[in-house]
Structure formats: C-alpha cells, structure tokens
Amino acid sequence: MTCAILDDEPLALDLLADYCAQVPGLELKGQFDDALVGLAFLQDNPVDIVFLDVHMPRLTGLQLAQLLPTPGPRIIFTTAYDQYAVRSYDLNAADYLLKPIAFDRFVQAVQKVRQQLASAAPATLPAAPASPEAPVVAPDAMFVKNEHRLQRVAFDDILYIEGMKEYLMLYTTAGKVLTLQSFRRVEEVLPPDRFARIHKSYLVALSRIEHVERGKVQIAGRLLPIGDTYREPFFNLIKAYNLL
Structure with missing residues (x-):
C-alpha cells in the first residue's frame, strides 16, 4: 500500500514517517507540512492512505478531505483533540488516531485499511504472493505536547509521571516535562510490562523503583503513595517483574 502524510508539526511528520518505515508493505510517497501543497500532490498522485492532521493553517484536515478526488484514498485522521471524532466518521474516515500516537494503534489503523482494500478488490484477481514480513521494531520513545512543540521522551528516561488535573508532569532523568x-492516553503508549499505575495521580517506571515500603514506592528519593485500587495489580506486576 502507498501513503502520504499531511501535518503542520515537523515532529509529528517525522514520527509518522518513522512508523511507516517500520510497517512491511507500506510505502510512503510524500510528507507535507502545508495542506495546499499536499492537496496538489494527492490530486496528481493517487495513494491508498492519507494520514491527515485535523488542525492545519489555511485549510483544515476536515476541509481537505472533502476536496480529494473520488474515489479517493482512505483517510486516517491524526489529532490531539478527540471532539472531532464524530465529524471524521461523517466523512467516512477509515480511522481516527489521537496524539500521542502509539505504534501498535498506528499498525491497527493500517491493518484496518489493508482489510478494507482486500475486501473491495475484485474476486477474480489472483492473490499476491506472500512475502516474508520484516520484524516490527517496537518504539522506544513517545512524543508529548510541551508548550508549542512535540517533545520526544525516551521510555528509558522516565522515572515517574504525576497527574495534575488535566496536565501530566513527566519526571525524567533529564528533568521535568x-x-x-x-x-489514559499515555498508558496506551507506554509499554505495559515496564510501567505501572500505582495511584490515581502516579504512574511509575518499574525499573526505577528503589524500594517499596508501607504502601509507598520510592523513586529518585521520593516516596509515592500506592492507592488501594491499584495495590493488588501493582504487586502482582512487580512479582512478575522479579522485583520481589
């Protein structure tokens, strides 16, 4: 399958391009940070999938989707705002990915389009010969919105995450973000075997735990509480992690 990416955030473009390179059978034909330039390309260069950011200057992703040729590519919207999900499905979008986008969620969306295209193909066409799939490399970092940019945060650098109402404070070896x-969104991105929610306000990296005592976890010299709701699954997880 062929694809193109339209997003006005350079880091988001780089992240999606990296994801595309890791998926066997998915070929990236172009990536654009200008909606009008991307539209001009798509009108002359048909692709199977367009990863389309909702918020872009001059022309939004929702407006651009209505200007694409018919029959056009399958649209997978990408955005940090979930309030546009209903509108995207009104436009027959194949999927809707919320930022920060987890790699497994990205693969799921691509597979959905792959199945749609396969079911829409004429039954008389011979099946393409199977080719050995290259191993999919799991991501080692995530991108989070920090002020007016997307900041890369490596999983290995995360100590713990603290909830602060609608914000999250990421404590890392390099400082705070x-x-x-x-x-909910961060838990979808983080590897579940390396991180655990211990409290409604705290999520910790298992490898960074210094010790557990009296219902608290110490990381980087700070004691964090273990909530009653999270106590049993947390202790089951660290037993599996060979910390006890």
Missing part, C-alpha cells in the same frame, strides 16, 4: 494529556 509538563504536558496537556490524560493518563
């Missing part, structure tokens, strides 16, 4: 994000 404040981002407007929910625990």
Whole structure:
C-alpha cells in the first residue's frame, strides 16, 4: 500500500514517517507540512492512505478531505483533540488516531485499511504472493505536547509521571516535562510490562523503583503513595517483574 502524510508539526511528520518505515508493505510517497501543497500532490498522485492532521493553517484536515478526488484514498485522521471524532466518521474516515500516537494503534489503523482494500478488490484477481514480513521494531520513545512543540521522551528516561488535573508532569532523568494529556492516553503508549499505575495521580517506571515500603514506592528519593485500587495489580506486576 502507498501513503502520504499531511501535518503542520515537523515532529509529528517525522514520527509518522518513522512508523511507516517500520510497517512491511507500506510505502510512503510524500510528507507535507502545508495542506495546499499536499492537496496538489494527492490530486496528481493517487495513494491508498492519507494520514491527515485535523488542525492545519489555511485549510483544515476536515476541509481537505472533502476536496480529494473520488474515489479517493482512505483517510486516517491524526489529532490531539478527540471532539472531532464524530465529524471524521461523517466523512467516512477509515480511522481516527489521537496524539500521542502509539505504534501498535498506528499498525491497527493500517491493518484496518489493508482489510478494507482486500475486501473491495475484485474476486477474480489472483492473490499476491506472500512475502516474508520484516520484524516490527517496537518504539522506544513517545512524543508529548510541551508548550508549542512535540517533545520526544525516551521510555528509558522516565522515572515517574504525576497527574495534575488535566496536565501530566513527566519526571525524567533529564528533568521535568509538563504536558496537556490524560493518563489514559499515555498508558496506551507506554509499554505495559515496564510501567505501572500505582495511584490515581502516579504512574511509575518499574525499573526505577528503589524500594517499596508501607504502601509507598520510592523513586529518585521520593516516596509515592500506592492507592488501594491499584495495590493488588501493582504487586502482582512487580512479582512478575522479579522485583520481589
């Protein structure tokens, strides 16, 4: 399958391009930070999938989707705002990815389009010969919104994450990063075998735990509480992690 990416954030473009390179059978034909330039390319260069940011200057992703040729590519919208999900499905979008985008969620969206294209193909066409799939490399970092940029945060650098109402404070070996994000979205991105929610306000890196005592976890010299709701699954997880 062929694809193109339209996003006005350079880091988001780089992240999606990297994801595309890791998926066997997915060929990136172009990436654009200008909606009008991307539209001109798509009108002359048909692709199977367009990863389309909702918020772009001059022309939004929702407006651009209505200007694409018919029959056009499958649209996968990408945005940090979930309030546009209903509108995107009104435009027959194949999928809707919320930033920060987890690699497994990206692969799921691509597979959905792959299945749609396969079911829409004429039954008389011979099946393409199977080719050995290259191993998919798991991501080692995530991108989070920090002020007016997307900041890369390596999983290995994360000590713990603290919830602060609608914000999250990421404590890392390089310092603190404040981002407007929910625990739910971050938990979808983080490897579940390396991180654990221990409290409604705290999520910790298992490898950074110094010790556990009296219902608290110490990381980087700070004691963090273990909530009653999270106590049993947390202790089951660290037993599996061979910390006990």
